[in-house]
Amino acid sequence: MVAFERKQDTGEWSERELGTIVAALGAAIASRTGRTWETGMTENGDAQFYLLGPLPDQACVLCISRIGRRYVLEDGTGRLLFEHRNLDLVGLHAKAAIPSTSWLMVRAITLWCAIRNTIHEKVEPLLTEGEELFAQFAPQLAAFA
Template sequence: MVAFERKQNNGEWSEKELSTLLAALGAAIAPGTGRTWETGMTEKGDPQFYLLGPLPDQASELCVSRIAGRYILEDGSGRLLFEHRNLDLVGLHAKAAIPSTSWLMVRAITLWCAVRNTIHEKVEPLLVEGEELLVQFVPQLSAFA
């Protein structure tokens, strides 16, 4: 008896493929990140895997498609990041392509930079002027001592 490989249903991911993708993107899909994943199909019925960002937008951050036995990795804008027949390699590239900084951290850094810039532009000139006044009046104040 000869065991033949079953022909894969073209429009669906196999359990092995899904587990490979989920293992590679496990840290990105962790509960604290707010990210989720979803599957879909191309116009021609080829399977796609989407990594979705946090609510409320849930914008697509990554997409993996299987077309004619090749796995295609694209970013959220549809730019090609990597293409190969080995899903494990595509998973490694997908893991590396995920931004590791959370949106909350990005907003905190942006706020810090805005506060620092405001202090630099508004408060520092006042301090410099105050120092200049102090330099001018200290000799006169020492005459009273």
């Protein structure tokens, strides 16, 4: 018997693998979202695919790694979301893991909540106190009329 050396996976994605990932994340990578993607390698030389957020931060939104024959899906913070040997299944889970609300919408909602909270905390007490002052001084103002 002759022991042959097993071919190690390189840290590069095949065209089929990249095509599968890009097809699954097509809506997230569309130009109107501002998201882009990059490929890279882990410290051990395993292939990685990064879905990056819009400029200027370009924070990592999702990461798909190929470790051996398994595909590992993580969110931008490194939390494990899914892993499997079938890249199509990993792609479906990646598509479902992408937030559908745009960053502009999130900022608009945050601004609206901040304004509403400011009105509730600062302006409403002034209006309530103003009514009380008016109720106390109205009879005296009527005497001048």
